[in-house]
Amino acid sequence: MKIDLKAFDRAELGPYDLCIVGGGVAGLTLAWALRDSGLGICVLETGGERPEPETARLSRGDITGYPYFPLDMARARALGGSSHLWDYEVAPGVCRIRLRPLDPIDFERREAVPFSGWPFGYETLAPYYRRAQAFFGLEDRPYTAEAWASDAERPLLSEGSAVLRTALFQFGDPARFYRDYGPALLADPNVTVCLHAHALELLTNETGEVVEGVRVARPDRTEVIVRARCVVLAAGGLENARLLLLSNRVCPNGLGNAYDRVGRFFMEHLHFLSGLFMPADRALIPQLGFYRLHARLGTWIMGKLALQEDVVRREGLLNYCVALWSTDRLALPRRNNPLLWGGFEALRVLREAIRHRTWPEDLPRQLFRLVRDMPRLVPWATTRLLALKGKTTATTRAPVAFVLHHMTEQAPDPESRVRLSRRRDVFGQPRLELHWRIGRQDVESLQRAQHLVAQELARLGWGSVQEEEFRRIPPDGITGGFHHMGTTRMHASPREGVVDPDARVHGVKNLYVAGSSVFPTAGFANPTLTIVALTLRLADHLRTRLT
Structure with a gap:
């Protein structure tokens, strides 16, 4: 059922069994998974059915650390959330999103990576990864390069290597969220979807241990209170932390923030062009089709080079992959991002x-x-x-070499963070301030990984890599991938994290968080498949607890 708060004059809604704050990928996944549970569900979406300029301005914020994309470009406020921004064109007029689960090593506690380790292993999420495939119109096929190889296209560069492996990415349909799930939920009598419902604050009891409702603003700045016996924040990797910090009437530092962890550990995936792979024989170039975007078994896929997990452990590195971009010039790449x-x-x-x-x-x-x-x-x-x-x-002109496009995880850093700005939005609330840090470990790990790739390609006889020395840290040209992670990190202890292994906010009995903000570490895989998998796991937990 659809309610547009632009034309809604009641002062209160509910009570519902479950209120989901955010109608993006995580919020729609949760509502979709629970739509047949018999629970009364309300979804609060700050925007409309499509992105609107006046709503997008609410995402503006301040950048005080390493240069970052304008925050209103990096997020979409509309039903379907950031799926409106995913525009990787695999064919003329056909857009897809790159997908891959995290690797088993990404869940491990690694001595060389401070603050690493999830409270559960890969095997816990494995069944949810399989279920998540369907949300993007993909079949349950493994993410192993061998499962997709053919006689014509195979993971040639890593065959027989104890150092390299080929990481497989599948490309799914992002439009399903705003084209299919969103409209279906708007028409579902068991789910109430409120559009133009801007969450201002979570209202708690006098001890701050129970959330009793959400204070919501209409576009005309009048307010509505939404009552629910359970609340899930699914507002994105930045906004989840902001809402917890804004909810400070009872707890002065915000909810779940007794140990100053909300907003800290902001992570991105570092994207960096560096180095040139020159095949020893140009006849090899047409044989590397597995490493370009191509269709196989009805699915668009792409292979990227990565390091074997035991190499990552032994070397104490961050997880890493590199794409091969063909070029017709024997020249190092230019790094120039005006964004x-x-x-x-x-x-x-x-x-x-x-x-x-x-x-x-x-x-x-x-x-x-x-x-x-x-x-x-x-x-x-x-x-x-x-x-x-x-x-x-x-x-x-025919390609003669490959530019190396590196993508790596960041080491969790408590000083890389989001907090409340002194500047305010149209509702009079503090905007976000992002202080993104790129540390020495991030850069040195990337450089060492690049050297290991170059060394192994030469040893195997495939060719040479013209490497670059980084004269400053961080080197010019590093960017993020619009992936906002870690600001409400998951940990069994409230001293080290914001949510527990069930994604419940520490110290609050009925408040949960869905999305990439709960990631303790990020691996190199795009976060979306893991977001959906974690949300499906949360749906199973809530179905048991609330019904």
Whole structure:
């Protein structure tokens, strides 16, 4: 059942058995899994059925650490959440999302990785990973390269290697969340989906041990109280922590934050172009089709090189993979991402203000950033225009080498964090402030992994890698992957984490968290399949507890 708070005048909703704060991937998965449980379920979505500019502005925040993408670009506030942003085009007009489970080593406590270790192992999530496949229209097929190999395309580079393995990624359909599950739940009489319902605060009893409801704002800034006997935060890797911090009427530091853990341990997947693989014989290049995007057995897949798990353990490294991007130039890659420039964000804010005929936020600051970055914005824009023009006239040349695109996990760092900003949103609440840190261990592990890959490819006779030395830490050009993880991390002890192994917030009897914010470590796999698997596990727990 659909309720749009834009046209809803009651002051209270409920009581429900379960209130899910957030209608993104985690929230819709949970509601979908429990829709036939007999529970009264309410989903609160801050946006509408499709992304809207005025709602997107609620995601703006401040960046104080290593440069990061504008926060309103990295998140989508609409039914279906970030699935609206997943636009990896596998064929003209066909978009998919890259999927892979975490590796068994990602769940282990590793002496070389501080704060590592999940409270359960891979085997606990394995059945939920299999169930999660269906949410993306995929069959239950293993993520082993051998299961997808053919005579024409096989994981050639890692065959016979004790150092390298080929990590397999499957590509699923992201539109199912906003095209199928969202509309179906809007029409389901057992589920109430509230649109334009902006959660402001969790209301608790006088001891802070029980959540009694959620204070929600309508777009016109009037409020509604939603009552429920159980609440799940599924608002995303950043917003989950923000809501806990904002809920500070009874607990001054926020809910689940007795030991100052909420918002800490923010992690991303480091993306970095570095190095050039030059095959010893160019006749090898057409044989490496397994490492490019291709369709096999009705599914789009891609192989990437990774290190064997025992090598990662022995070397004390962070988990890591590398994609091979074919190039027709024997030149090291350029690292130039304007999304990290303040001037680029200023240009985007000003353009949006002109388009919607509104006054731009903090105009003097935007103009200052635009003028400051003009010396690099103009050459970048000129280069882009010339490149686009060249694509229409130039003939495609045969590839001669492969640029190495590295993706690695980060070591959990309590000083990499989100907190409440001094600046406020349209509802008068503190916005998010992100302080992202990239540590020496992150960079040195990446560099060592790159060297091991280069060494093994040479030993096997496949070719040589032109490696780069990093003259500074972090080196220029490292970016994230729009993956927000770790800010409400899972741990059996409230001194080390925010939620327990069942994803229940420490110290609060009926409050849970769903999503990547509970990850203690992140591996190198995109987080979405693990988000859905964890949410299905939570659904089973709540079905037992609430029914």
